[in-house]
């Protein structure tokens with residue numbers, strides 16, 4: 451299995467109903483990703499999504515094709531994508547990091563600027579997940595459980 455990781459950022463097409471859309475997206479992600487051994491993390495800030503995906507290259511291609519035509523977002527910009535030795539989010543088919551106020555500000559700044567990289571998003575997501583590593587419930591602490 452050749453593992454890869456990528457991240458992308460996009461814009462919500464319906465910022466008013468973003469929270470509702472987000473909980474549906476999360477439920478779909480948890481269900482589908484498990485079946486194809488994709489793992490990762492997803493966040494939303496006002497009007498924006500940021501997602502990190504890890505998995506076998508072919509599984510990621512198939513998933514990206516679906517995600518890229520999803521009408522709930524637009525302006526999807528895939529950041530760098532590359533091979534990885536191991537997963538950084540092995541325990542979660544899709545986790546929602548719980549951002550501190552400071553972390554949320556950093557996230558908002560990152561997605562608003564074009565120079566954001568997968569590595570920067572990964573670092574921030576992992577930092578925000580620190581207290582929860584090892585817990586397997588993807589909805590714990592997200593406010594959506």
Ligand SMILES: Cc1cc2nc3c(=O)[nH]c(=O)nc-3n(C[C@H](O)[C@H](O)[C@H](O)COP(=O)(O)O)c2cc1C
Pocket residue numbers: 460475478479480482483492499501513516517518519520522523544
């Ligand atoms: C920001 C965003 C992230 C998404 N992430 C995933 C994902 O990780 N896995 C997934 O299966 N679908 C994801 N989706 C949803 C897909 O675009 C698509 O609606 C879904 O996979 C269809 O699944 P279903 O046929 O089981 O309903 C995402 C959609 C958006 C807008």
